[in-house]
Amino acid sequence: xxxxxxxxxxxxxxxxxxxxxxxxxxxxxxxxxxxxxxxxxxxxxxxxxxxxxxxxxxxxxxxxxxxxxxxxxxxxxxxxxxxxxxxxxxxxxxxxxxxxxxxxxxxxxxxxxxxxxxxxxxxxxxxxxxxxxxxxxxxxxxxxxxxxxxxxxxxxxxxxxxxxxxxxxxxxxxxxxxxxxxxxxxxxxxxxxxxxxxxxxxxxxxxxxxxxxxxxxxxxxxxxxxxxxxxxxx
Amino acid sequence: xxxxxxxxxxxxxxxxxxxxxxxxxxxxxxxxxxxxxxxxxxxxxxxxxxxxxxxxxxxxxxxxxxxxxxxxxxxxxxxxxxxxxxxxxxxxxxxxxxxxxxxxxxxxxxxxxxxxxxxxxxxxxxxxxxxxxxxxxxxxxxxxxxxxxxxxxxxxxxxxxxxxxxxxxxxxxxxxxxxxxxxxxxxxxxxxxxxxxxxxxxxxxxxxxxxxxxxxxxxxxxxxxxxxxxxxxxxxxxxxxxxxxxxxxxxxxxxxxxxxxxxxxxxxxxxxxxxxxxxxxxxxxxxxxxxxxxxxxxxxxxxxxxxxxxxxxxxxxxxxxxxxxxxxxxxxxx
Numbered sequence: 251x252x253x254x255x256x257x258x259x260x261x262x263x264x265x266x267x268x269x270x271x272x273x274x275x276x277x278x279x280x281x282x283x284x285x286x287x288x289x290x291x292x293x294x295x296x297x298x299x300x301x302x303x304x305x306x307x308x309x310x311x312x313x314x315x316x317x318x319x320x321x322x323x324x325x326x327x328x329x330x331x332x333x334x335x336x337x338x339x340x341x342x343x344x345x346x347x348x349x350x351x352x353x354x355x356x357x358x359x360x361x362x363x364x365x366x367x368x369x370x371x372x373x374x375x376x377x378x379x380x381x382x383x384x385x386x387x388x389x390x391x392x393x394x395x396x397x398x399x400x401x402x403x404x405x406x407x408x409x410x411x412x413x414x415x416x417x418x419x420x421x422x423x424x425x426x427x428x429x430x431x432x433x434x435x436x437x438x439x440x441x442x443x444x445x446x447x448x449x450x451x452x453x454x455x456x457x458x459x460x461x462x463x464x465x466x467x468x469x470x471x472x473x474x475x476x477x478x479x480x481x482x483x484x
Numbered sequence: 485x486x487x488x489x490x491x492x493x494x495x496x497x498x499x500x501x502x503x504x505x506x507x508x509x510x511x512x513x514x515x516x517x518x519x520x521x522x523x524x525x526x527x528x529x530x531x532x533x534x535x536x537x538x539x540x541x542x543x544x545x546x547x548x549x550x551x552x553x554x555x556x557x558x559x560x561x562x563x564x565x566x567x568x569x570x571x572x573x574x575x576x577x578x579x580x581x582x583x584x585x586x587x588x589x590x591x592x593x594x595x596x597x598x599x600x601x602x603x604x605x606x607x608x609x610x611x612x613x614x615x616x617x618x619x620x621x622x623x624x625x626x627x628x629x630x631x632x633x634x635x636x637x638x639x640x641x642x643x644x645x646x647x648x649x650x651x652x653x654x655x656x657x658x659x660x661x662x663x664x665x666x667x668x669x670x671x672x673x674x675x676x677x678x679x680x681x682x683x684x685x686x687x688x689x690x691x692x693x694x695x696x697x698x699x700x701x702x703x704x705x706x707x708x709x710x711x712x713x714x715x716x717x718x719x720x721x722x723x724x725x726x727x728x729x730x731x732x733x734x735x736x737x738x739x740x741x742x743x744x745x746x747x748x749x750x751x752x753x754x755x756x757x758x759x760x761x762x763x764x765x766x767x768x769x770x771x772x773x774x775x776x777x778x779x780x781x782x783x784x785x786x787x788x789x790x791x792x793x794x795x796x797x798x799x800x801x802x803x804x805x806x807x808x809x810x811x812x813x814x815x816x817x818x
Binding site for chain 2: 300322341397
């Protein structure tokens with residue numbers, strides 16, 4: 251049984267179907283990467299899984315249980331974490347407060363998890379008392395990831411975690427994602443930096459116009475001439 | 485020295501009292517705005533309602549405060565605060581929440597709150613009449629006259645019991661609110677929701693609970709401010725209309741969505757009002773001999789007449805917004 255299994259998902263905003271039947275399956279040991287051209291419905295799919303976009307048809311199963319159109323806060327309780335692409339921190343609150351808010355549903359574990367997150371992101375420990383809005387882009391992304399990890403999720407959804415970051419930070423974020431995955435967290439992310447993302451992916455999903463175009467391991471997609479020509483810039 | 489006493493009575497004390505009322509009102513408006521992103525026009529009517537509830541309980545149990553040695557309205561204040569918090573939550577559930585859930589634009593809710601204002605004012609007039617009432621039933625307001633130990637000061641500094649309680653309450657409320665927002669989990673969740681409502685939801689924060697806590701805070705603060713003001717002057721159903729504009733000015737001047745801004749804005753507006761209607765001639769007369777002969781000090785020398793003091797907050801509002809478009813503390817743009 252897969253950790254996450256989405257079948258023939260249709261849905262979108264305000265009655266407009268952006269997703270026209272998307273399949274996706276992720277296991278605990280997987281790093282799933284969704285790539286594709288602009289407007290393909292990549293972010294929409296991620297949001298549909300997390301209950302932020304109305305699903306009109308198809309089903310989404312988490313460990314065999316349907317989570318279709320469940321509220322985001324219920325999904326947090328079920329062990330899912332979501333990191334939006336933009337506005338993924340509480341800018342006026344300190345780094346530590348941001349992390350505390352991540353553990354809002356599990357107040358008892360806050361202290362233990364803070365230690366864990368600080369040892370994982372030592373940079374954040376130094377800046378713990380600083381308003382997170384004053385941090386650099388890469389550090390903000392770490393705050394966002396730390397926030398989502400505070401509940402110890404089993405599945406982490408990331409919407410373009412490296413958008414707008416320098417290549418140096420981009421590599422760092424990807425390395426961290428691999429580490430998180432090795433610690434037993436299933437990953438599903440949307441990425442614009444398709445080549446680098448597919449390089450760490452165990453599963454790759456190429457979407458176009460709200461449908462699956464290719465699904466394979468990251469390595470095979472990288473080496474597939476059709477995929478390379480259309481989506482990876484040759 | 486009497487001139488200085490006059491200044492203390494008419495500017496320092498009056499300004500602090502007006503500033504405290506405006507600050508408490510503006511905090512309520514700013515809290516509601518930062519959580520629900522709409523300007524709540526019915527806020528001043530929560531003040532009137534709170535005072536009315538306190539008066540109702542005071543009339544039901546007159547003189548009961550004497551047991552504790554405090555005025556009865558003060559004893560009944562917690563009850564009035566609770567009733568106002570209930571009313572605020574009730575109004576939200578009936579009018580604003582369904583609209584939020586339909587995802588209407590904030591301006592629609594603002595207009596709805598204007599409707600709620602008119603409705604509440606009508607109801608208050610219907611049940612309490614249009615006349616003004618004293619909050620003291622069979623008791624009298626404590627007035628303190630502090631004689632200064634100087635030969636030249638023959639007049640006392642005058643301060644009333646409700647004024648003292650109001651100033652103390654404001655102090656406690658501001659410190660309490662700060663601790664609540666920075667030390668408690670619910671308070672931090674409020675700040676989180678004010679910062680980024682979508683991320684708060686995604687983090688699993690119970691946004692309905694945050695909204696409820698916001699209304700409880702806003703309702704309690706409004707009821708207290710309304711009660712102290714009515715105790716100091718008298719309770720009239722149009723109390724809210726005189727307060728609505730200054731407290732909005734205070735909230736905007738301070739920076740909307742920023743509680744410290746609301747406090748700063750409240751005192752700025754309060755002091756600006758009292759300073760502008762203050763008769764400066766009184767202070768100039770003792771130093772008359774420093775001026776050349778031909779200067780004549782008029783009997784009254786105030787910036788504006790008392791009737792026009794409502795102009796002052798708006799003048800400040802315009803000046804501050806030209807200088808800092810989002811308020812003194814950087815607030816959220818409406």
